[in-house]
Amino acid sequence: MAICIGxxxxxxxxxxxxxxxxxAAVYAVIGGSLRDGALPYRDLIDHKxxxxxxxxxxxxxxxxxxxxxxxxxxxxxxxxxAWALWLALRPRIGRARAALVAAVALVLGASRYTQxxxxxxxxxxxxxxxxxxxxxxxxxxxxxPWTPVLIGLLCGAAVLTKAVGILLVPAALAPLLLGRPAQxxxxxxxxxxxxxxxxxxxxxxxxxxxxxxxxxDFVTWNWSYNREYAGSLTPSERVDRLRGHxxxxxxxxxxxxxxxxxxxxxxxxxxLTLTLGLWLAGATVGALVGGxxxxxxxxxxxxxxxVLLVGPPAPAxxxxxxxxxxxxxxxxxxxxxxxxxxQDSRQLASRAYGEQARVWWAYEPVGRLLRERGRPGDxxxxxxxxxxxxxxxxxxxxxxxxxxxxxxxxxxxxxxxxDDLCRRPPRFLVLPLGTLPDYASxxxxxxxxSVTERxxxxxxxxxxxx
Numbered sequence: 001m002a003i004c005i006g007x008x009x010x011x012x013x014x015x016x017x018x019x020x021x022x023x024a025a026v027y028a029v030i031g032g033s034l035r036d037g038a039l040p041y042r043d044l045i046d047h048k049x050x051x052x053x054x055x056x057x058x059x060x061x062x063x064x065x066x067x068x069x070x071x072x073x074x075x076x077x078x079x080x081x082a083w084a085l086w087l088a089l090r091p092r093i094g095r096a097r098a099a100l101v102a103a104v105a106l107v108l109g110a111s112r113y114t115q116x117x118x119x120x121x122x123x124x125x126x127x128x129x130x131x132x133x134x135x136x137x138x139x140x141x142x143x144x145p146w147t148p149v150l151i152g153l154l155c156g157a158a159v160l161t162k163a164v165g166i167l168l169v170p171a172a173l174a175p176l177l178l179g180r181p182a183q184x185x186x187x188x189x190x191x192x193x194x195x196x197x198x199x200x201x202x203x204x205x206x207x208x209x210x211x212x213x214x215x216x217d218f219v220t221w222n223w224s225y226n227r228e229y230a231g232s233l234t235p236s237e238r239v240d241r242l243r244g245h246x247x248x249x250x251x252x253x254x255x256x257x258x259x260x261x262x263x264x265x266x267x268x269x270x271x272l273t274l275t276l277g278l279w280l281a282g283a284t285v286g287a288l289v290g291g292x293x294x295x296x297x298x299x300x301x302x303x304x305x306x307v308l309l310v311g312p313p314a315p316a317x318x319x320x321x322x323x324x325x326x327x328x329x330x331x332x333x334x335x336x337x338x339x340x341x342x343q344d345s346r347q348l349a350s351r352a353y354g355e356q357a358r359v360w361w362a363y364e365p366v367g368r369l370l371r372e373r374g375r376p377g378d379x380x381x382x383x384x385x386x387x388x389x390x391x392x393x394x395x396x397x398x399x400x401x402x403x404x405x406x407x408x409x410x411x412x413x414x415x416x417x418x419d420d421l422c423r424r425p426p427r428f429l430v431l432p433l434g435t436l437p438d439y440a441s442x443x444x445x446x447x448x449x450s451v452t453e454r455x456x457x458x459x460x461x462x463x464x465x466x
Contacts, residue, residue, distance in 0.1 A: 001080065001083040004080070012071060012075050013341060016072070017344070020388055023048075023120055025388030025391050028060065029397070042209075044402055045400050049163055052120075078110065081130045082103075082106050084130050089101055101307050101310055108330075112348065112351060115296040125299070126299050128161055145193065151173075153197040155194075159198075160201055168282045168283065171275050178271045232409065238292075241293030250328070252284050252298075255309055258308040364392055367388075369452060371393055373451065374394075374395050377396065383440065398426035400420075421442065
C-alpha cells in the first residue's frame with residue numbers, strides 16, 4: 001500500500017501546489033462549517049451527495065485552509081484504489097500483471113484528462129466503488145452470511161458519494177450471485193442481505209437529516225434540483241461537451257474492445273469477465289448521464305479500464321490486438337503526464353483549467369487580506385461562483401447560497417439572497433468579475449470602498465460607513 005500511495009503522490013507532484021478548484025472550494029466551506037453545527041442543504045446550499053462534506057471537514061481539522069492536504073488526500077484515495085486492485089487481482093492474474101494494473105490505474109488517475117488530482121465526489125466514488133467490487137471478487141468463494149451485507153454497505157456508502165454509484169451495483173452483485181454466497185444462501189437470500197447492507201448507510205443519513213428537521217432540504221438538493229440540473233442541457237449540448245474529451249472516449253472504447261476479446265476467451269460465465277464488463281458499463285453511463293462532460297466525471301472509469309487493458313493474459317491469436325489497444329489508449333495519458341511532471345503548478349493549472357484558474361490563485365492572498373481586516377462575526381458575500389474566498393477568509397457567508405449558478409434553475413432563491421444582502425449588508429464583498437450583480441444592486445449606495453486593486457478585474461470591497 002505504501003508503494004501505491006507514494007507513487008500516487010509522486011505522479012501528482014505539480015498538482016500539490018494547485019489552488020482548490022471551484023467544486024472543492026464549496027466542499028471545503030461546508031466541511032469546515034460542520035464543526036459549528038451547520039448542515040449542508042439547510043444552512044449552506046450545494047447539490048452533491050452528503051459524504052463529501054464530512055471528508056472535507058476532517059481535512060479541515062487536519063490542516064485548516066490547506067489545499068495541499070486536499071491534494072494529498074486525492075493521492076491517498078488513488079493509492080488505496082490501486083492497492084485494492086492489486087490485492088484482488090493478484091491471485092487471478094499473477095503478481096506482475098496485477099502490479100501493472102495498479103500502475104496503469106495510478107497513471108490514469110493522476111492525469112489532467114480525468115482531473116484525478118482533485119478530490120471531487122468521483123474520487124470518493126472510485127475508491128468506495130472499487131472496494132465494493134473488489135470485496136465481491138475476493139469473497140465470492142466465501143459462504144459467510146455477512147459477505148452480502150458487507151458488499152451492500154460499501155455500495156450504499158458509494159451511492160452517498162455520488163448517486164450514479166448505484167450503476168456500479170450490478171458489478172458488485174455479479175461475483176456475489178455467481179459465487180458461494182448465493183449457493184449457500186440462495187440468490188434471494190443473498191440479494192436480501194445485500195439490500196439490508198446497502199440500506200443501512202442511506203437510512204442513517206436520511207434519519208440524521210430528518211432528526212435535524214432538514215429532510216426536505218436534503219431531498220430538494222439531492223434529488224429535485226439534480227434532476228433539473230441534469231435535464232437542463234439539450235442533446236446537442238451534451239454531444240458538444242463530450243467532444244472535448246477524445247482521450248477519455250478513446251480509453252473507454254479501447255477498454256470495451258478489450259472486454260470483448262476477454263469475453264470470447266474466458267466465456268460469459270466467468271465471474272471476473274462479467275464483473276469487469278458491468279463495471280466499465282456502469283462507470284461509463286455514470287459519467288455520461290449528467291450530460292455536462294466534466295473531466296472529473298470520468299474518474300470512476302479508471303479502475304475497470306486499467307484492468308481490461310493490461311490485466312487479462314491475452315490469447316496468442318489476439319495478443320497483438322490487445323497490446324495495440326492498450327498502447328493506443330494509454331499513450332495520450334502517459335505522454336501528457338510526462339509533460340506535466342516536467343512543469344510547475346501554474347503551468348498545470350493553465351493546461352487543466354484555462355483562464356478560470358486565474359481567480360483560484362487569488363483565493364489565498366485575498367482570503368489572508370480579509371482575515372487581517374475582518375473581525376469575528378463579519379459577513380462576506382462573494383458574487384459569481386467562487387466559494388473559495390469564503391473558505392480562505394473564515395468570514396461568515398452573508399447568504400446560505402454560496403455560489404450563483406443555482407439561481408438559473410431556482411429563481412425563487414433570488415428574493416432570499418436579496419433579503420439577506422439588503423437587510424443586513426455584509427461588511428465585505430468579493431466581485432470576481434469586477435461588477436456587482438443585479439440582485440445586489442441595493443449595496444451600490446451603501447459606502448463600499450476598494451480594499452486592493454492588485455487582483456483586477458477582481459474587486460475586494462469593504463463597507464466604510466454604516
